[in-house]
Amino acid sequence: MLTFRAMTEKDLPRVAVIEKAAGSHPWRTSHFIDSLKSRHCCQVAVMNNTIVGQGVMMLVADEAHLLILSVHGGFQGQGIGKAILRQLTEKAQQCEVRSFFLEVRESNTTARQLYANEGFNEIGRRRGYYPLSGGLSEDAIVMAMEIFP
Numbered sequence: 698m699l700t701f702r703a704m705t706e707k708d709l710p711r712v713a714v715i716e717k718a719a720g721s722h723p724w725r726t727s728h729f730i731d732s733l734k735s736r737h738c739c740q741v742a743v744m745n746n747t748i749v750g751q752g753v754m755m756l757v758a759d760e761a762h763l764l765i766l767s768v769h770g771g772f773q774g775q776g777i778g779k780a781i782l783r784q785l786t787e788k789a790q791q792c793e794v795r796s797f798f799l800e801v802r803e804s805n806t807t808a809r810q811l812y813a814n815e816g817f818n819e820i821g822r823r824r825g826y827y828p829l830s831g832g833l834s835e836d837a838i839v840m841a842m843e844i845f846p
C-alpha cells in the first residue's frame with residue numbers, strides 16, 4: 698500500500714538515493730534542507746516502510762509551485778508519480794490556492810504527459826532555462842492548473 702507523510706531531515710539519506718535513482722537531474726540534499734527550513738510542503742511516498750518517491754511544493758500567496766517530483770527508477774510506471782502529484786494538489790486545494798504552476802524540461806515527455814493528464818496546461822516557455830554541458834541549454838515548458846479560479 699502506498700502512503701504519504703511529511704518529509705523530515707531523517708529521511709534525507711534515502712531521499713538522496715531516490716534522487717540519484719530517479720534518472721533525471723537530481724536535487725542536492727541542500728535543496729531539500731532549504732525546502733524543509735522554508736516550510737515548503739515536502740512529502741514522501743512510502744511503500745512497505747520504504748520511501749519510493751518525493752515531491753516538494755512551495756506555497757506563495759495564492760499560488761502553488763511544484764519544485765521537485767521524483768520516483769525511484771525501480772518504482773516508476775506504477776502510478777506513484779501521479780499519486781504524489783495528486784497528494785500535493787489536494788494540499789494546495791486545502792490551502793485554497795488559485796493556481797498551481799510548474800516548469801518541466803522540454804525533453805521530459807514522461808513528466809509532461811503526467812502533468813497534462815492531471816490537468817496542467819502549457820502556458821509558456823523559458824528559453825535556455827536549464828543549462829546543459831558543452832555550453833548548451835534546454836527550454837523549460839511552464840505549465841499551470843487553475844485550482845480555485
Ligand SMILES: CC(C)(COP(=O)(O)OP(=O)(O)OC[C@H]1O[C@@H](n2cnc3c(N)ncnc32)[C@H](O)[C@@H]1OP(=O)(O)O)[C@@H](O)C(=O)NCCC(=O)NCCS
Pocket residue numbers: 719720721722765766767768769772773774775776777778779780800801802805806807808810811814
Ligand atoms: C516523472 C515521474 C515523477 C513520473 O512518475 P511515475 O511514477 O513513473 O509515473 P506514473 O506511473 O505515475 O505515470 C503517470 C503518467 O506519466 C506518464 N508516463 C509514465 N511513464 C511513461 C513513459 N514511460 N512514457 C510516457 N509517459 C509515461 C503517463 O501519462 C502516466 O499516466 P497513465 O498511467 O495514466 O498513462 C518519474 O518518471 C520520475 O521520477 N522521473 C525522473 C524525475 C523527473 O523527471 N521528475 C519530473 C521533473 S519536472
